[in-house]
Amino acid sequence: MNYYKWLLLFICCVCLACGQPRDQSSELTVYTSRHYAADDSLYAEFQRETGTTIRVVKNKDDTLINRLLTEGAQADADVLITADAARLHRAKNLGLLQPIKSKKLDQLVGESLRDPEHHWYALTLRARIIVHRKDFDTGALRNYLHLSDPQWRGSILVRKSNHVYNQSLVASMIAHYGKARVKTWLQGLVANFARNPSGNDRSQVLALSKGEGDFAIVNSYYLGKMMAATKDKEQNWQEQNEAFSRVKVMFPDQGLDAHGTHVNITGAGVCNGADNVEDSIRFIEYLVSDRAQQVFAATNFEYPIRSDIEVASVLKSWGDFKRNLSGIRDAGIHSKQALMLMQEAGWH
Amino acid sequence: MALRYFRASVCSIVALSRLLPTLSICSLLVIPHLIIVVQLFGPRSSDWLHIVEYLLPAYVLNTCEIVAGVLPISFFLGYVSAWCIGTFDFPGRKILKRALMLPISVPTYVAAYAYYGMFGSAVVGKWGIIIIFSVVLYPYIYLFCLAGFSRESRTLIETARSLGSRTFDVFRRVQFPMSRPALISGLWLVCMDTVNDYGAVDFFGINTITTGVFVVRENFDISESGRFCAWLLILMLLIRGVEDWTRGKRSFSDGHNYVARRRIRMGTVSSVVAVFALLVPIGAGFIIPAISCLTWMVQFSEVADWKHAFEITLRTVLLAASASVLVVWFGLYLSWSCRVRRDTLLHLLVRVCQTGYVVPGVVIGISVMTMLLALDRVIVPIFSYFSIFSSSTFLYGTYFALIFAYCVRFVAMSITACDAAFLRLGMLVHEAARSLGKSPLQVLFMVEIPSIRPTLLIVFGLLFVELVKELPLTMLLAPPDFGTLATLTHMHMKNEDIIVPAIYSSIIMSIGIGSSFLLWTRTGPEADNVSEYRQNK
Numbered sequence: 001m002n003y004y005k006w007l008l009l010f011i012c013c014v015c016l017a018c019g020q021p022r023d024q025s026s027e028l029t030v031y032t033s034r035h036y037a038a039d040d041s042l043y044a045e046f047q048r049e050t051g052t053t054i055r056v057v058k059n060k061d062d063t064l065i066n067r068l069l070t071e072g073a074q075a076d077a078d079v080l081i082t083a084d085a086a087r088l089h090r091a092k093n094l095g096l097l098q099p100i101k102s103k104k105l106d107q108l109v110g111e112s113l114r115d116p117e118h119h120w121y122a123l124t125l126r127a128r129i130i131v132h133r134k135d136f137d138t139g140a141l142r143n144y145l146h147l148s149d150p151q152w153r154g155s156i157l158v159r160k161s162n163h164v165y166n167q168s169l170v171a172s173m174i175a176h177y178g179k180a181r182v183k184t185w186l187q188g189l190v191a192n193f194a195r196n197p198s199g200n201d202r203s204q205v206l207a208l209s210k211g212e213g214d215f216a217i218v219n220s221y222y223l224g225k226m227m228a229a230t231k232d233k234e235q236n237w238q239e240q241n242e243a244f245s246r247v248k249v250m251f252p253d254q255g256l257d258a259h260g261t262h263v264n265i266t267g268a269g270v271c272n273g274a275d276n277v278e279d280s281i282r283f284i285e286y287l288v289s290d291r292a293q294q295v296f297a298a299t300n301f302e303y304p305i306r307s308d309i310e311v312a313s314v315l316k317s318w319g320d321f322k323r324n325l326s327g328i329r330d331a332g333i334h335s336k337q338a339l340m341l342m343q344e345a346g347w348h
Numbered sequence: 349m350a351l352r353y354f355r356a357s358v359c360s361i362v363a364l365s366r367l368l369p370t371l372s373i374c375s376l377l378v379i380p381h382l383i384i385v386v387q388l389f390g391p392r393s394s395d396w397l398h399i400v401e402y403l404l405p406a407y408v409l410n411t412c413e414i415v416a417g418v419l420p421i422s423f424f425l426g427y428v429s430a431w432c433i434g435t436f437d438f439p440g441r442k443i444l445k446r447a448l449m450l451p452i453s454v455p456t457y458v459a460a461y462a463y464y465g466m467f468g469s470a471v472v473g474k475w476g477i478i479i480i481f482s483v484v485l486y487p488y489i490y491l492f493c494l495a496g497f498s499r500e501s502r503t504l505i506e507t508a509r510s511l512g513s514r515t516f517d518v519f520r521r522v523q524f525p526m527s528r529p530a531l532i533s534g535l536w537l538v539c540m541d542t543v544n545d546y547g548a549v550d551f552f553g554i555n556t557i558t559t560g561v562f563v564v565r566e567n568f569d570i571s572e573s574g575r576f577c578a579w580l581l582i583l584m585l586l587i588r589g590v591e592d593w594t595r596g597k598r599s600f601s602d603g604h605n606y607v608a609r610r611r612i613r614m615g616t617v618s619s620v621v622a623v624f625a626l627l628v629p630i631g632a633g634f635i636i637p638a639i640s641c642l643t644w645m646v647q648f649s650e651v652a653d654w655k656h657a658f659e660i661t662l663r664t665v666l667l668a669a670s671a672s673v674l675v676v677w678f679g680l681y682l683s684w685s686c687r688v689r690r691d692t693l694l695h696l697l698v699r700v701c702q703t704g705y706v707v708p709g710v711v712i713g714i715s716v717m718t719m720l721l722a723l724d725r726v727i728v729p730i731f732s733y734f735s736i737f738s739s740s741t742f743l744y745g746t747y748f749a750l751i752f753a754y755c756v757r758f759v760a761m762s763i764t765a766c767d768a769a770f771l772r773l774g775m776l777v778h779e780a781a782r783s784l785g786k787s788p789l790q791v792l793f794m795v796e797i798p799s800i801r802p803t804l805l806i807v808f809g810l811l812f813v814e815l816v817k818e819l820p821l822t823m824l825l826a827p828p829d830f831g832t833l834a835t836l837t838h839m840h841m842k843n844e845d846i847i848v849p850a851i852y853s854s855i856i857m858s859i860g861i862g863s864s865f866l867l868w869t870r871t872g873p874e875a876d877n878v879s880e881y882r883q884n885k
Contacts, residue, residue: 031828035843057829060839062566067745067828160553162563198472198553202844207469232651234846236468339567343402348555 027053028279031068032081033061034266038299046286052279061087061164068096068271078274079283081123083266084164086171088120089332097269102281108288112325113265113305120269122328123287124302127220127321128169128262130250131205136214143253144173144262147215148188155214156189157204160197161342164335165219169262170342171334172327176259179337186345197347202226202240209243216247219264223249224301224314251321260322264331265305367694370685373678374697377756380715381703384581387574387718395568396575404576407560410474411543414556417478418485418542419535425482425629426489426534431519432626434497437611438619444626445494446868451633452487453860455817455834457547458853459484461841462637464551465644472552481542483633488541489534496530497523515612532591543584544708546820547838558820561710565824574718577711584707638857644850652851661855664832667747668815671754676808678755679762684796687770688778688788698763705760713824716753720744750825754815761814762807769803770796809867813860 032039035058043054057064061082068077068091080091091097097119105114105121113122130147132138140146147156159166174182194213204216205226226244229237251261268287270280286292293304301312310316433445459480463471471480508522546558555563557580565573614622645652682698704712720743727742743749777799781791797804819834826835833852840848 035839035845055829058839059828059831063823063828160555162567196473196553199469200842200844203469203472210469212469232648234844236465236846239468336567340398340402343398346402346406348403348406 027055028078028276028283029055029057029076030079030081030283031057031059031064031077031271032079033059033064033083034081036300038295042287042292042295045291046283049286050279050282052276052283054283065091065094065096069094076275077271078276078280079268080271081266081268081287084168084264084331085122085267085328086164086168086331086335088115088265088267088269089329090335091269092117092119093332096272098272098274098277100270100277100281100284102285104285105281105288109305110325112328114267115269120267121284121288122265122267122305124266124296124300125263125305125323126265126302127251127323128165128217128264129220129223130252131208131216131218131223131247132214132250133208133211133246134248138215138250141215141250142255143258144169145177145185147217148185148192150188150191152192152214154192154194156192157194157207157213157216158197158218159200159204161339161347165201165264166217166342166347167335167338168264168327168331169217170338171331172262172324174334174338174341175327175330179341182338183341183345186341186347190345190347193347205247206239206243209246220249220303220315220318221301223247224312227314228301249318251318253324254322258322259326260324262327263303263323263325265328266302367685367689367691370682370689370694371697373682374694374701376752377678377701377704377759378697380712380719380756381581381700383719383722384574384578384711384715387571388578390571390575393569393572396572399564399568399572399576403555403560403563404579407555407557410554411556411558413474414478414481414549414554415539415542417474418481418538421478421482422486422538423489423531423535425486427493427531429486429626429629430490430493430497431523432622434494435515435519435612436614436622438614438622440623444623444630447630447634448490448626449487449864450630450861451484453813453857453864454484454634454637455547455819455853455856456481456484456541456545457551457819457834457838457841458641458817458849458856459633459637460548460551461837461849461853462640465846466636466640474554477548477552477554479632480548481538481545483629484637485538485541486629486633488537489531492530492534493527496527536588536591539587540584540706540708544710544820546710546823547834547841550838551841558708558710561714565714570714570718570721573714577714580711581703581707585703588706638854641850641854641857644846645854648847648850652847657851657855660831660833660836660852661859663830664816664834665859667750667832668812671751671815672808672811674751675755675758675811676762676804678759679764679807680766680797680804682759683763683766683770684792686767687775702760702763704757709757709818709820710824712753712757713821716749716756717744717824720749720752745825745827747827747830750822750830753821753825754818757821758811758814761811765803765807766800769800773799805870806867809863813863816859817856 030043040056043056046052047054057077059067061084064077064080064082065087068080080097082088082091088097092115099118101118106118109121113125114120130141130144139151141149141152161167170182170186173185177185195207199207201216201218201222202225204213204218205223207213208216223244226240229240231237234240253260253262268284270277270284274280288305290309293306293309296302297304297309297311297315301315303311303315429448433441433448460471460477463476463480470476504522504526505518508518513521543557545556546562549556550559550562561573561576561580564576682701686695686698724742724744731742773796777795778791781795782788786794816832817834819838822832822835823838826832831839833856837849837852837856840852
């Protein structure tokens with residue numbers, strides 16, 4: 001009869017869509033919010049070298065963390081890679097990560113770049129820099145606080161407040177200057193916005209080069225990517241190249257007594273309840289190895305976490321700078337408060 | 349005496365047991381709505397006060413501004429094109445009549461992506477989003493009004509003519525007021541799709557109620573997002589209620605004489621003008637997005653991962669197809685139960701089930717999530733006690749959760765269509781078959797389903813297209829490694845990756861166009877009234 005056909009079709013669909021059961025013992029499941037081709041090539045290389053199959057689950061950071069949270073110890077994830085210390089801190093506090101022992105990691109990853117209780121380790125560094133057009137006179141602007149000066153009315157370009165990069169920046173400022181001062185700073189900053197925050201970091205630079213504002217607050221690696229944009233990867237590559245050539249980088253908070261430019265990280269940790277802890281540690285060790293760090297630095301324009309690895313030439317041309325490494329841990333502690341302060345100031 | 353009571357009680361138990369499947373399906377579909385409303389009465393945290401004070405006003409204002417901008421523009425585009433097609437005759441009319449519906453197959457986020465790719469940051473902003481929504485969503489108004497124009501009463505118009513009214517006067521004083529119900533239905537759909545959109549507004553960085561739900565969900569507690577959604581649900585129901593109430597019981601037809609009207613033949617010059625004018629909405633809503641996605645796809649075809657694209661397409665198609673079959677079945681069964689049983693409670697429950705389509709997808713997503721997490725808290729301990737299953741979640745984050753959410757949201761579409769089809773079929777067929785000794789279910793399968801098959805196919809096709817491009821629900825409930833064409837397009841769009849969105853958007857659009865084409869060729873003229881099935885009465 002007719003309805004049997006439909007029922008059969010439905011059952012077939014369900015079976016096919018659910019996919020085949022996986023053999024979990026010989027594989028490593030990596031939850032990552034990094035979405036770069038460079039990473040994929042590294043995973044493939046690790047797979048070739050060790051014979052461990054890697055299953056990559058790419059999604060938004062919060063989706064991954066929420067998923068781990070609801071699944072608890074039974075989640076199928078082994079390694080969590082996510083952007084920003086605030087998220088790693090959150091994952092740790094929620095009990096999603098487990099402490100790991102690895103001499104190699106402790107030796108290669110600096111103390112300020114890892115969790116004191118060994119729950120997570122940084123993989124790469126990015127600086128949250130201020131960018132302006134080459135011909136623009138920045139006056140006395142030397143640090144983030146100066147951005148709220150009324151003389152810069154209508155000149156600041158930045159993405160939305162619910163992005164973790166901004167939350168961490170503000171969180172580290174709360175740790176440094178206190179809540180009250182950051183609150184007034186945010187009000188001044190929002191009053192200086194050139195437009196309603198929209199788009200990602202790259203669109204801020206594009207808008208800057210078109211004169212829609214005078215300063216953009218962006219992550220360093222995006223500039224490298226804009227420089228390296230080519231025809232076969234991006235359709236507005238010319239626009240990006242051009243915008244890159246028109247702008248100049250400024251590292252804020254660089255004076256002798258200043259605390260350094262805000263940096264954020266991407267980091268990795270082993271999930272609580274991972275089936276394959278040994279391989280997971282080996283995998284993270286691989287990600288801080290010479291080879292992987294070189295790939296991160298050269299193709300993704302991130303700062304390596306190790307001082308003995310060479311940075312990409314474009315980053316080198318911007319010069320060395322003082323990094324606010326203590327801000328990495330502060331970011332986690334104050335991130336929710338930072339978001340609420342930003343929203344109160346009208347930064348959405 | 350005792351025997352009589354015994355018999356009566358047995359009868360009522362039998363009657364109840366017959367109702368049981370229907371009632372359980374209904375309650376399953378209604379529970380998420382109830383759960384979300386219950387959230388309103390929970391304790392208020394300081395986070396909630398923060399949300400109400402600093403976030404809600406901005407989000408609501410933005411949403412209202414966008415809706416207020418989209419409605420008049422899409423009304424203008426849809427209404428004028430329907431009026432042209434319905435009233436005049438000119439070369440190319442037949443092709444244009446179909447082509448004007450094409451923008452429906454372009455999801456809003458794909459259009460936003462295409463326009464951003466073409467014009468850069470110039471289109472980013474509220475006006476950009478208003479224009480994009482208008483050119484993509486006007487076909488709803490067009491379809492409803494076209495159906496209205498081509499079936500409008502000849503008597504009324506000819507009376508108006510004979511009383512000395514000219515073409516424009518007839519339009520202003522007769523045709524326009526008569527098309528009000530169709531117009532309202534179309535505007536309502538446009539309004540719902542605008543509020544429901546997540547991909548495009550998120551891509552442009554505009555905070556609406558829908559993106560607000562995600563912000564609250566990601567940065568605060570799930571109960572806060574639940575409460576947020578409850579207000580949204582109440583708001584949408586209120587708007588809908590006001591519309592129903594103002595329409596009241598006024599009649600908008602003279603009840604007979606729905607003869608296709610003779611169209612007015614246009615002169616050469618006006619024909620050319622009309623054709624070019626009608627090409628504007630088609631170009632903006634379909635040709636520009638489709639051509640740009642296709643060009644980028646061709647441009648990047650060498651570096652693209654076609655194997656992966658094929659896997660994702662297969663997975664999306666299977667998910668959408670299986671969910672559509674299930675939704676059609678649920679809708680058919682519920683509609684049919686209401687047809688054969690005159691039970692007030694049942695009718696009421698089925699009505700409540702239909703609210704799913706009135707509220708935005710995120711609301712359903714959050715409520716289904718809340719419900720499944722609560723159920724998991726009960727089920728999992730029991731299961732692990734008997735060591736049947738040992739995971740902390742059993743329902744949440746599975747393929748099942750996603751399909752269930754699709755059912756809650758889309759079953760209204762199926763119920764409405766089946767109701768209409770059963771109404772056309774009439775009860776006589778059913779009673780005749782019953783009197784020949786068949787049971788109600790036998791009648792359903794042997795007589796009723798074959799007779800309303802075209803309707804079921806159309807609903808299936810529409811649901812399928814809708815589910816292929818569905819974004820907010822899928823984003824909230826799909827397992828993290830279960831990317832569909834829509835969610836992957838959105839994810840890569842946000843990362844300003846060009847290759848993947850170009851390919852996946854082209855696939856989504858081709859699936860949309862392909863299915864609509866199949867529907868038209870397979871089911872004939874009935875498919876012309878497709879958008880009526882989306883109307884939630």
